[in-house]
Amino acid sequence: xxxxxxxxxxxxxxxxxxxxxxxxxxxxxxxxxxxxxxxxxxxxxxxxxxxxxxxxxxxxxxxxxxxxxxxxxxxxxxxxxxxxxxxxxxxxxxxxxxxxxxxxxxxxxxxxxxxxxxxxxxxxxxxxxxxxxxxxxxxxxxxxxxxxxxxxxxxxxxxxxxxxxxxxxxxxxxxxxxxxxxxxxxxxxxxxxxxxxxxxxxxxxxxxxxxxxxxxxxxxxxxxxxxxxxxxxxxxxxxxxxxxxxxxxxxxxxxxxxxxxxxxxxxxxxxxxxxxxxxxxxxxxxxxxxxxxxxxxxxxxxxxxxxxxxxxxxxxxxxxxxxxxxxxxxxxxxxxxxxxxxxxxxxxxxxxxxxx
Numbered sequence: 001x002x003x004x005x006x007x008x009x010x011x012x013x014x015x016x017x018x019x020x021x022x023x024x025x026x027x028x029x030x031x032x033x034x035x036x037x038x039x040x041x042x043x044x045x046x047x048x049x050x051x052x053x054x055x056x057x058x059x060x061x062x063x064x065x066x067x068x069x070x071x072x073x074x075x076x077x078x079x080x081x082x083x084x085x086x087x088x089x090x091x092x093x094x095x096x097x098x099x100x101x102x103x104x105x106x107x108x109x110x111x112x113x114x115x116x117x118x119x120x121x122x123x124x125x126x127x128x129x130x131x132x133x134x135x136x137x138x139x140x141x142x143x144x145x146x147x148x149x150x151x152x153x154x155x156x157x158x159x160x161x162x163x164x165x166x167x168x169x170x171x172x173x174x175x176x177x178x179x180x181x182x183x184x185x186x187x188x189x190x191x192x193x194x195x196x197x198x199x200x201x202x203x204x205x206x207x208x209x210x211x212x213x214x215x216x217x218x219x220x221x222x223x224x225x226x227x228x229x230x231x232x233x234x235x236x237x238x239x240x241x242x243x244x245x246x247x248x249x250x251x252x253x254x255x256x257x258x259x260x261x262x263x264x265x266x267x268x269x270x271x272x273x274x275x276x277x278x279x280x281x282x283x284x285x286x287x288x289x290x291x292x293x294x295x296x297x298x299x300x301x302x303x304x305x306x307x308x309x310x311x312x313x314x315x316x317x318x319x320x321x322x323x324x325x326x327x328x329x330x331x332x333x334x335x336x337x338x339x340x341x342x343x344x345x346x347x348x349x350x351x352x353x354x355x356x
Contacts, residue, residue, distance in 0.1 A: 039336030224259015243271025279334030
C-alpha cells in the first residue's frame with residue numbers, strides 16, 4: 001500500500017482539482033478519457049521549431065522559463081490532458097554522473113568515453129538530482145504554477161537498460177551487441193552499472209515528484225531487444241527496486257517499453273501503476289495479460305497520423321474499443337510523435353478521444 005507524506009497531503013489540499021490523467025492512472029472513473037502524446041513537446045510544433053532556430057536542446061532544458069514554455073506549447077495547441085516535461089533522458093547521466101556526451105542531430109546521444117570496463121564505471125561522478133539538474137526541478141515548479149490544475153505535469157526518466165545501452169554502445173544502436181556482450185561476459189560489471197543507474201533513476205524521479213510532478217513515466221525504449229529470459233535476469237531486478245521506491249509516494253507511475261509483447265507479464269512483475277505499450281500488440285490482449293488491477297496506456301501507431309484522417313480515426317476507435325470501457329485507460333501513441341505528423345490530425349485526435 002502506498003503511504004502519503006505530510007507534504008503530499010498539503011499539496012492535495014492546496015490542489016482540489018485532480019486531473020483526469022492522474023485519476024485514470026489510479027483506475028478511477030473519469031468523465032472523459034485522458035490523452036497525451038509522447039514527444040508532444042517539440043518535433044512537430046512550428047512554435048518549437050522557431051525556438052530551436054536560436055537555442056539547442058540542452059540550452060532549452062537548462063533555462064526553466066524557456067523549457068516551461070516549450071512544455072506548455074502542446075497543451076495550448078492540442079488540448080492534451082498532460083504536460084510532459086521537455087527534457088532529454090540523458091540529462092541526469094550528463095550532469096549527475098559527469099558523462100561527456102553530445103546530442104547530435106539526426107543521430108541522438110553520443111558518449112565520448114563509453115563504459116566498457118570497471119575503471120570506466122569507477123570514474124563516474126555521483127551527484128543527487130537536486131544538485132545535478134536543479135533546472136529540471138525549477139521547470140516543474142514553474143509548470144505547476146502556470147498550468148491549469150486539470151492538466152497534469154508528467155515527469156519521466158529513461159530506464160536503466162536504455163541508459164546503459166547508450167553508455168556502453170556510445171551512440172544509438174539497433175542490435176545492442178556491445179551491451180549484450182557485457183551482460184553475458186561480465187555480469188558482475190553489468191549488475192554494478194545497472195545498480196548505479198537504478199539509484200540514479202529513482203533519485204531523479206523522486207526529486208521530480210517532490211518538485212511537483214503528478215505522474216512519472218519510466219521509458220525503456222530499447223529493452224525490446226532482449227529475450228524474456230535475459231530481461232528477467234539482467235533487467236527486472238533493477239526495475240523492481242525503482243518501482244518499489246516509487247511506492248513510497250502517492251504519485252502514480254507508468255512503465256513504458258517498446259517491442260514489449262514478449263515481456264508484458266515481466267513488466268507487470270517489475271512494477272508500475274500503468275503499463276505503457278507500443279502498437280505491436282493489441283491493447284485488449286495486453287491488458288488481459290497485464291491484469292486489470294493495472295492501468296494501460298497506448299497504443300496508436302504513430303505512423304497512422306501520416307495518413308488521411310479517416311485512417312487515424314479508425315485506428316483510434318479500435319484502440320478505444322479494445323479498452324472495453326474499463327477505468328484505467330490513458331490514450332497515447334505507441335511511441336513518440338513523428339516530426340511530420342500534421343498538427344490538425346493531432347488536434348482532431350485529442351477531440352475524438354475526449355468525445356469517445
